[in-house]
Structures are given as structure tokens and as C-alpha cells.
Amino acid sequence: MRGRLGxxxxxxxxxxxxxxxxxxxxxxxxxRGVDDLEIVAFERxxxxxxxxxxxxxxxxxxxxxRDALIARDPATFRDDFAIDVRLRTEVTGIDLDRRExxxxxxxxxxxxxxxxxxxxYATGSVPNLPDWATGDVDGIFxxxxxxxxxxxxxxxxxxxxPRRAVVVGGGYIGVEMAxxxxxxxxxxxxxxxxxxxxxxxxEDMAGLAAEAIRGLGVEIRTGTTVSGVEQRDGRVSAVLTxxxxxxxxxxxxxxxxxxxxxxxxxxxFPLGPTGGVRVDRRMRVAxxxxxxxxxxxxxxxxxxxxxxVHIPLGTHANKQGRVAxxxxxxGYATFPGVIGTAVTKVCDLEVGRTGLRERDATAAGFExxxxxxxxxxxxxxxxxxxxxxVKLIAERPTGRLLGAQIVGRSEAAKRIDALAVALWNEMTVxxxxxxxxxxxxxxxPVWDPVLIAARKAVDAxxx
Amino acid sequence: MRGRLGxxxxxxxxxxxxxxxxxxxxxxxxxRGVDDLEIVAFERxxxxxxxxxxxxxxxxxxxxxRDALIARDPATFRDDFAIDVRLRTEVTGIDLDRRExxxxxxxxxxxxxxxxxxxxYATGSVPNLPDWATGDVDGIFxxxxxxxxxxxxxxxxxxxxPRRAVVVGGGYIGVEMAxxxxxxxxxxxxxxxxxxxxxxxxEDMAGLAAEAIRGLGVEIRTGTTVSGVEQRDGRVSAVLTxxxxxxxxxxxxxxxxxxxxxxxxxxxFPLGPTGGVRVDRRMRVAxxxxxxxxxxxxxxxxxxxxxxVHIPLGTHANKQGRVAxxxxxxGYATFPGVIGTAVTKVCDLEVGRTGLRERDATAAGFExxxxxxxxxxxxxxxxxxxxxxVKLIAERPTGRLLGAQIVGRSEAAKRIDALAVALWNEMTVxxxxxxxxxxxxxxxPVWDPVLIAARKAVDAxxx
Numbered sequence: 001m002r003g004r005l006g007x008x009x010x011x012x013x014x015x016x017x018x019x020x021x022x023x024x025x026x027x028x029x030x031x032r033g034v035d036d037l038e039i040v041a042f043e044r045x046x047x048x049x050x051x052x053x054x055x056x057x058x059x060x061x062x063x064x065x066r067d068a069l070i071a072r073d074p075a076t077f078r079d080d081f082a083i084d085v086r087l088r089t090e091v092t093g094i095d096l097d098r099r100e101x102x103x104x105x106x107x108x109x110x111x112x113x114x115x116x117x118x119x120x121y122a123t124g125s126v127p128n129l130p131d132w133a134t135g136d137v138d139g140i141f142x143x144x145x146x147x148x149x150x151x152x153x154x155x156x157x158x159x160x161x162p163r164r165a166v167v168v169g170g171g172y173i174g175v176e177m178a179x180x181x182x183x184x185x186x187x188x189x190x191x192x193x194x195x196x197x198x199x200x201x202x203e204d205m206a207g208l209a210a211e212a213i214r215g216l217g218v219e220i221r222t223g224t225t226v227s228g229v230e231q232r233d234g235r236v237s238a239v240l241t242x243x244x245x246x247x248x249x250x251x252x253x254x255x256x257x258x259x260x261x262x263x264x265x266x267x268x269f270p271l272g273p274t275g276g277v278r279v280d281r282r283m284r285v286a287x288x289x290x291x292x293x294x295x296x297x298x299x300x301x302x303x304x305x306x307x308x309v310h311i312p313l314g315t316h317a318n319k320q321g322r323v324a325x326x327x328x329x330x331g332y333a334t335f336p337g338v339i340g341t342a343v344t345k346v347c348d349l350e351v352g353r354t355g356l357r358e359r360d361a362t363a364a365g366f367e368x369x370x371x372x373x374x375x376x377x378x379x380x381x382x383x384x385x386x387x388x389x390v391k392l393i394a395e396r397p398t399g400r401l402l403g404a405q406i407v408g409r410s411e412a413a414k415r416i417d418a419l420a421v422a423l424w425n426e427m428t429v430x431x432x433x434x435x436x437x438x439x440x441x442x443x444x445p446v447w448d449p450v451l452i453a454a455r456k457a458v459d460a461x462x463x
Numbered sequence: 464m465r466g467r468l469g470x471x472x473x474x475x476x477x478x479x480x481x482x483x484x485x486x487x488x489x490x491x492x493x494x495r496g497v498d499d500l501e502i503v504a505f506e507r508x509x510x511x512x513x514x515x516x517x518x519x520x521x522x523x524x525x526x527x528x529r530d531a532l533i534a535r536d537p538a539t540f541r542d543d544f545a546i547d548v549r550l551r552t553e554v555t556g557i558d559l560d561r562r563e564x565x566x567x568x569x570x571x572x573x574x575x576x577x578x579x580x581x582x583x584y585a586t587g588s589v590p591n592l593p594d595w596a597t598g599d600v601d602g603i604f605x606x607x608x609x610x611x612x613x614x615x616x617x618x619x620x621x622x623x624x625p626r627r628a629v630v631v632g633g634g635y636i637g638v639e640m641a642x643x644x645x646x647x648x649x650x651x652x653x654x655x656x657x658x659x660x661x662x663x664x665x666e667d668m669a670g671l672a673a674e675a676i677r678g679l680g681v682e683i684r685t686g687t688t689v690s691g692v693e694q695r696d697g698r699v700s701a702v703l704t705x706x707x708x709x710x711x712x713x714x715x716x717x718x719x720x721x722x723x724x725x726x727x728x729x730x731x732f733p734l735g736p737t738g739g740v741r742v743d744r745r746m747r748v749a750x751x752x753x754x755x756x757x758x759x760x761x762x763x764x765x766x767x768x769x770x771x772v773h774i775p776l777g778t779h780a781n782k783q784g785r786v787a788x789x790x791x792x793x794g795y796a797t798f799p800g801v802i803g804t805a806v807t808k809v810c811d812l813e814v815g816r817t818g819l820r821e822r823d824a825t826a827a828g829f830e831x832x833x834x835x836x837x838x839x840x841x842x843x844x845x846x847x848x849x850x851x852x853v854k855l856i857a858e859r860p861t862g863r864l865l866g867a868q869i870v871g872r873s874e875a876a877k878r879i880d881a882l883a884v885a886l887w888n889e890m891t892v893x894x895x896x897x898x899x900x901x902x903x904x905x906x907x908p909v910w911d912p913v914l915i916a917a918r919k920a921v922d923a924x925x926x
Contacts, residue, residue, distance in 0.1 A: 051842060053842075053909070054845070057844075172903075318910060319897060341902075342901060352901050381514070381532060382526065414901055415877060417880065417881035417913075420899055436883055437883060438876060439516070440807050443808070446514060446781055447781060451782075
């Protein structure tokens with residue numbers, strides 16, 4: 001295609017219109033006008049750039065309007081960014097030799113072929129589904145996409161009480177969904193394969209979270225695998241476990257996700273050990289010229305272990321997409337990897353983590369000490385002071401911070417950020433004891449909980 | 464003196480029994496038993512190791528019991544640490560040649576002489592007092608010490624409404640006291656010499672704080688210096704300003720403090736350009752063997768400018784005291800300086816800062832860009848999301864973070880810690896755009912306010 005000045009216009013095809021894809025598209029557009037770069041984005045769902053992390057809060061009713069979760073709608077991308085967004089259009093193949101994608105319009109079944117010069121692969125992830133969840137029994141819901149969530153929300157709105165829910169999987173999403181369903185008035189059982197839900201933090205810290213989850217009224221069954229479902233008239237009526245059936249009017253799946261790489265694999269993109277697309281620091285698909293990838297479909301560097309990880313999270317997708325888009329736009333940007341920071345809220349309990357858990361540190365071959373410091377989020381004498389527990393894991397003998405976890409009642413989780421920045425900069429716990437953190441009685445004791453933990457880690461190292 | 468094993472016991476004299484002095488004494492004791500180190504601490508007031516920062520909250524009544532502000536009382540130091548604490552005993556001279564201090568018992572006027580091997584100088588600060596405040600007019604209160612505060616609290620408890628207060632000085636303490644007095648039902652006028660109160664942050668951010676202070680019902684008079692007071696029957700009745708008298712039943716002074724170095728200067732300790740005692744990284748008084756100093760009486764290194772600063776703050780006093788105590792105890796520790804982090808709360812407005820303000824950066828000769836990013840403390844769609852403003856100052860052209868300020872309505876101020884750790888580690892705003900900070904809808908938008916500000920700073924640098 002020729003632009004206004006007779007120059008050949010380059011064409012960018014974006015596969016997947018959520019965070020990573022649309023961040024890349026908009027960054028590319030910021031740097032290159034319509035005469036220089038044509039942008040077409042294919043999205044198989046009904047939505048662009050929405051907050052999947054917000055789904056539990058829409059299910060619970062805390063967020064009333066579904067559209068509140070949508071950061072930018074297709075019209076905005078079309079009108080303000082001149083990006084040709086094609087919803088309900090699923091890319092079915094990528095032909096690198098012909099530089100062409102094929103796609104199917106889901107509403108009318110029509111097939112589309114589009115040439116590309118540059119390809120942005122941002123297909124996200126696919127939920128892990130057990131066999132029993134893939135049959136045609138009604139009442140089993142994933143909550144990975146806004147389309148999935150609309151199904152669950154529709155069922156909740158349409159079904160009178162009493163209702164029993166089983167949530168399968170005790171990770172962030174499972175726990176958030178259990179809370180959301182309790183808030184909707186359901187009786188909720190959370191089934192977790194491992195010894196505890198919230199295994200995203202170490203057992204000692206997860207125990208505090210499990211208490212909070214039980215405090216909500218959620219029944220937790222740990223060490224339990226769901227082997228199948230019972231149905232009545234085509235609708236789920238129970239999940240089957242080794243300890244017998246658990247009645248369920250609805251089943252919500254929170255068994256994690258894996259990179260969505262079917263198209264990538266078929267096209268010959270390299271996949272890494274985690275199953276994600278392998279990309280370089282600039283988010284180029286390794287060894288495939290003109291092809292970029294970002295978000296939940298790629299694997300990324302864990303800066304502490306130096307190994308590849310797959311951490312599907314909107315904040316990474318946005319950052320990686322932005323980096324890809326800057327580069328596609330002719331700029332220079334790199335994505336330096338992640339350190340595993342995450343925060344979550346269970347009822348009024350807040351949980352934050354960064355870096356490695358003990359099991360990760362062990363698996364990565366580190367020798368380490370770990371300490372737990374109990375303190376408060378405000379000066380002890382200041383009204384509203386709440387307990388706050390900080391755990392630090394530090395390499396032995398260097399003292400380098402490897403991981404940190406925080407559990408507290410209020411104003412606790414985001415304090416993990418200070419630890420994340422310390423870890424990012426490879427600080428030792430010795431260095432951390434001197435950190436100049438904000439102090440005033442409404443915000444911290446005179447020895448900040450983070451500093452108390454650092455001192456304790458220094459002691460544990462035998463300094 | 465001879466210890467149990469016939470070894471000569473070393474004697475440590477601590478001058479000043481608050482945070483720095485007692486932190487040093489307890490750390491030294493942790494490492495050296497009573498047979499090895501005798502410790503005597505002189506304190507002219509009635510209290511040891513209390514939270515001066517908590518005084519406004521005791522005045523307001525938010526903290527009910529005065530003793531809640533006391534971290535460790537003299538009995539604890541005596542019984543648990545074998546430290547001979549002598550309250551109401553003011554050191555009047557230090558004789559380095561004779562290795563002796565003289566002190567006066569304030570209750571009976573008796574004089575004391577004590578030999579030392581090692582001296583810990585921790586006299587804190589003295590409030591800046593204008594001439595008119597040093598006369599014998601009643602009703603003018605400093606609030607630097609718990610003894611000062613007891614005077615004000617006694618007046619408040621004894622005096623029936625209506626009462627009018629004038630707070631002189633619009634720094635942290637002045638603003639906190641203005642709020643405390645409003646909460647006690649007084650009509651409060653805050654008189655500030657400069658253009659705005661809360662000059663601890665730049666004008667643009669201080670403006671938000673000034674609004675919040677006015678919102679409390681405090682009348683703010685800026686650009687105003689108090690030249691004297693009017694009295695009636697020996698009690699203050701008004702403060703005099705160029706714009707006329709301002710009626711006052713009570714006057715509270717918040718004009719800042721300076722290092723308390725009278726004894727140090729008389730003894731020949733070196734003082735630095737800020738007027739504080741000069742110490743090395745281990746908190747040794749420079750060039751004076753066997754003498755240590757810490758807390759509000761010393762000056763310290765500002766890590767951003769490389770210059771000496773005097774920042775009186777309990778958290779620094781505690782850390783420096785601990786470092787001195789470890790060293791006195793035979794260990795090794797250093798205090799690496801400060802970066803000017805501070806947080807405060809005005810009504811429901813939270814303010815945090817770290818590093819340099821624009822005026823500091825200019826004074827230190829930096830070229831810089833500064834940006835302000837408006838965002839929210841939670842995902843915009845999550846209930847309770849509140850505005851949060853982040854300002855960043857970055858060196859041009861390197862992009863190194865020089866300073867940061869945050870103003871927000873809730874869960875905002877302590878987020879300055881992540882920026883403080885970034886600044887401590889000399890990160891550039893480019894590097895910061897990739898930081899792996901905690902994301903979940905109850906805690907942040909998918910682009911954290913800190914990251915949005917970093918991106919904006921990168922743009923301002925013309926990257």
C-alpha cells in the first residue's frame with residue numbers, strides 16, 4: 001500500500017486485542033503516523049484492553065458495570081489511534097513465508113486473509129482445564145476472559161438462592177472468586193490440591209491468609225483433587241473428590257493458565273522451557289524477523305534466578321506491549337524481566353510478595369536464611385495500628401535479598417514495593433537496615449517493619 | 464573500676480537519654496556485659512526513649528495516655544539492660560582531658576562528676592525561639608519535648624472554651640499541631656513566614672496540603688512574621704504581625720530546631736556547616752577519640768547532594784544510635800547517610816517526599832526536569848479509588864531520580880518508600896518504568912502511579 005507521499009506503508013498485524021497487543025499498537029502509532037504504518041488488530045472476543053484482574057470484583061457486584069473494566073474500547077482505538085480493530089475475529093494461522101495471517105469471523109464464519117510486514121503476537125493465555133470441565137455439562141465456568149465472566153455473572157443474576165459454589169484452585173483468582181461468591185450470598189467450598197490455598201506465599205504466611213479465607217465463611221478442602229462432576233439434566237450438581245462428592249450448583253475454575261501458543265507453535269516460533277514464546281529483551285520473537293510478542297503468551301526472565309518464567313499478569317503485559325510498540329515504532333526500549341511481585345486482598349487481609357519463596361530459592365540452588373518479623377503498620381500507640389508480618393529471605397553468606405512477603409490487615413500489601421525495589425537493585429539486608437523510609441506515627445513505628453525484618457535477617461546471617 | 468575477673472571495666476557515659484543515646488546504650492549492652500562495660504546515662508528530662516513525633520497526637524487526644532509515647536522507661540533500661548539512667552540530671556560540661564563530665568541534679572541542685580572512657584553525645588536539638596518567646600509571658604509553648612508538651616496539655620485541660628490558638632511555623636510540627644488544636648475545639652490561626660505552609664514539598668504539591676489544612680478550619684496567614692506578643696496579666700493575649708495583632712489565648716511554636724551543641728562546642732568537638740556535630744560513618748566524633756555522637760545533634764550526609772544536612776527525625780536518631788552502639792560494643796556498622804524521606808498526614812490528606820525538592824536541586828547545581836502525574840491509588844473502577852499525585856524530579860540528561868513527592872487521600876504517603884529505595888539506588892527514570900511493583904485492582908491501576916510518573920519523566924527528558 002502506498003501512503004500519501006508515495007512511500008510504501010508498512011503494515012502491522014496485531015494478533016490479540018487485549019493489554020499487550022493494544023499497548024504495542026498504541027505505542028507504535030504514537031511514533032508512526034497512518035501514512036507510515038497501517039495497524040490491524042484481530043481480537044476473537046467482544047472486548048479490547050480490559051482488566052481481567054477486575055473480573056472477581058464485577059462478579060461480586062463491588063464493581064457494578066462491566067464496562068468499567070474496559071480501559072479503552074474499540075471505537076477509541078479506531079478514532080483516536082487509527083487502529084483497525086476487528087472484534088470477534090479469530091486468527092487461525094500465521095504464514096511466515098507468505099507474511100500472511102488467516103482469520104475467521106466468528107459471527108458469520110467468513111474467512112479473512114491479511115498480509116503483514118510486522119506481526120505482534122499477543123494471544124494471552126489459555127486456562128488449564130481438567131477433562132471433566134471440557135464436556136457439555138452446564139454450570140462450569142472459567143473466569144479468564146470478560147466473555148467467560150459474563151457467563152458466570154448471567155448465571156448468578158438468573159439463579160435464585162440458595163446456591164452452592166465450588167471453586168477449584170486456591171491461587172489468587174480462586175481465592176478472589178471464593179470471596180466474590182460469598183459476597184453474592186453463595187455457600188462456597190474452595191478445593192485446593194496442595195496443602196494450603198495461597199501457595200503464592202510460603203506456608204507460614206499462607207496460613208494467615210487461609211485463616212482469613214475461612215473467616216469469610218469459605219470451606220477450604222486442601223490436599224483434594226477434583227476427579228469429575230456429577231450432573232442432573234445436563235447441569236452440574238456436584239464435584240467428585242476422593243473424599244466423596246461436594247454438592248455444587250456452580251463450579252468456578254481457577255486452575256491457572258498457560259501461554260496461548262497454538263498459532264505460534266504451528267508457525268514455528270521458538271517456545272521456551274515454560275511453554276511461552278521466547279523473546280529477546282526488545283520483545284522480538286527470538287530468530288523470527290519482524291515478529292514481536294508480549295504478554296501472557298511469552299516467557300520472561302526472572303531477574304533473581306536468571307531463569308525463564310511464565311507469570312501472566314496485566315502489569316507485565318502492558319509493560320511488555322509498550323516496549324514492543326516503542327521498538328516497532330522505531331524507538332528503543334527493552335524489558336528487563338520480572339521479580340515476581342504480586343499483591344492481593346482477602347477480605348480485609350492484604351498479602352504482598354516479591355522475589356523467591358523458600359521453595360523457589362531452594363529449587364534455584366540458593367543457600368539462604370529466612371526470618372519473620374512481627375510489627376505494626378502504624379506506631380503502636382497510634383489509633384488503628386494493625387499487626388503486620390514481614391518475611392525476608394536472604395542469600396547466605398552475601399545477605400542479598402532473594403524474596404520478601406508481607407501479610408497485614410490494612411495498608412500493608414503495597415509496602416512490598418519498597419522491598420521489590422530493594423530486591424530489583426540487589427540490595428543486601430545489611431544495606432537495607434539503613435534505608436531512609438518514611439516515618440511518622442500514622443504510617444509506621446519508628447523502626448519501620450521492613451527495617452525490623454532486615455535487622456532480623458542480618459542477625460540470622462550471624463553478622 | 465575492676466570487673467569480676469579483675470579486668471578493668473570500661474565506662475560509657477551517655478549524654479541525653481532519648482532515642483539516639485538509649486539506642487546506642489542498648490546496642491552496646493547487647494554486645495558487652497556488665498563486667499566489661501559500665502553504662503551511665505544522663506537525661507535532663509523526666510523521660511527516656513519516647514516518641515516526640517507522637518506529641519501532636521497526645522495533645523489532640525487521639526492518643527489518650529502520655530505513657531503510650533514512651534518506648535522504654537528508665538526501669539526497663541535499669542533492670543533489663545543494666546544501664547544506670549539518671550533522670551533530671553543535666554550534663555553541664557565535658558572535659559576531654561580529664562575524661563570527665565559534670566552534671567547538675569535539677570531537683571536538688573547537687574553537682575555530679577563522672578569519669579568516662581567512652582562518651583556518647585546525644586543531646587538532641589533545641590527549638591528555634593524568637594526573642595518574644597523567651598520572656599516571662601505565660602501561654603507560649605514549645606512542643607519539642609514531652610515535658611514541653613505536658614505544659615501545653617495541662618493548659619488545654621485546665622482552660623475552658625472558647626479558646627484561640629496561634630501556631631507559629633507551618634512545617635510538619637506546626638501543621639500537625641494546628642490539626643491537633645482544631646481537634647481540641649480551638650479556633651486556630653497558622654502563621655507562616657513563607658508563601659505556603661508545608662514547604663517540605665514543592666509549591667505545587669504544598670498547595671494541595673494547604674487546601675486540606677484550610678479544610679480543617681485552620682486560618683492560614685502566609686508571608687507573615689510574628690514580631691512580638693501582647694499580654695494581659697502576664698498571659699499572652701495576641702501575637703503581633705505586620706498586618707496587626709492576632710488574638711491568642713495560647714501560642715504554640717513550631718519554628719524548627721537546631722542541633723544542641725553547646726556542650727560539644729565548649730568541649731571542642733568539631734561542628735559542621737549546618738551547626739551539627741561532625742561525625743564519621745561509624746558515628747565517631749571526627750578527630751575526638753572515644754567520643755561518639757548521634758541523633759538530632761549531629762549533621763549527616765545527604766546521599767543525593769553529597770553535602771551535610773541536619774534532618775532531625777526519630778528514625779535517623781534510632782538508626783544512628785544503633786550504629787554507634789554496635790561500634791562501641793566492638794562490632795562494625797556504618798551509617799550511610801539520608802535522602803530526606805518524610806511522610807505526614809493532614810486530616811485525611813497524606814504527603815510523602817524523598818530526595819530533593821526543585822529548590823534543593825537548583826541550589827545543589829543540578830539540571831533537571833520535573834513532572835507531575837495524576838492517577839489513583841486503586842484501579843479507577845475499584846470502589847474507594849482516590850486521586851493520587853506523584854511528582855518526580857530527574858537529572859538531565861542522565862535521568863537519575865533526584866526527588867519525588869506524593870500527595871493523596873489514602874494509602875498514598877508510604878508509597879514514597881518505593882521511590883526512596885529507587886532513589887537510594889540511584890535508579891534512572893528510564894530504569895524505573897520497568898519496575899515490578901505490586902498490581903491488583905484494590906491497590907493500584909494496571910499502570911502504577913509511580914510508573915506513570917516515571918514514563919512521564921522519560922518523555923520530559925526527550926527520550
